[in-house]
Amino acid sequence: ETGVTQSPTHLIKTRGQQVTLRCSSQSGHNTVSWYQQALGQGPQFIFQYYREEENGRGNFPPRFSGLQFPNYSSELNVNALELDDSALYLCASSLVPVQAGWTDTQYFGPGTRLTVL
């Protein structure tokens, strides 16, 4: 067990709705990264938060947004849900952010399975 927790475990929403997913990082980790994993695919990087600031973003539209709190836990918000947003959403925590092609070990949570109908 990595110590990274995510809630909820599963979620069903309809198109156009908004969703908030939560992640608690491993103790001592100040960086949280969020990934989207579609069925049969590898995780795709959404964005990374370091000390409460967004620090790197993948190829996702602005309706994907996030927050990191002073205790380094994090939220992923998705507005105007689309069917293609159905996926497993993973968060990972690490001691330092991915930068300049280098990474510290990232510890993943179990994910939140989002289904959009």
Next chain:
Amino acid sequence: GQQLNQSPQSMFIQEGEDVSMNCTSSSIFNTWLWYKQDPGEGPVLLIALYKAGELTSNGRLTAQFGITRKDSFLNISASIPSDVGIYFCAGPRDDKIIFGKGTRLHILP
């Protein structure tokens, strides 16, 4: 965009067999990572490679960082039922980690 190509996509093997899988890229990586994902869980890091030519073991797992920096290999010796799962290669690029699509390992009874 950046892509990591994993092969094979899936493997069906007998318990006790050795397994080999690889990952290739059109561009250079300075770090190669191998993860395993079990159903209902997040990926778990198996091996990290930091130097071209490096060969690193973790129990029955051995991974190599290719000399060209554009590929990496993972071998599993004497497979057991708990090896079933999806194996991902990954590497950091700028401020993100890029994952391959995975190799799905099935063990036949």
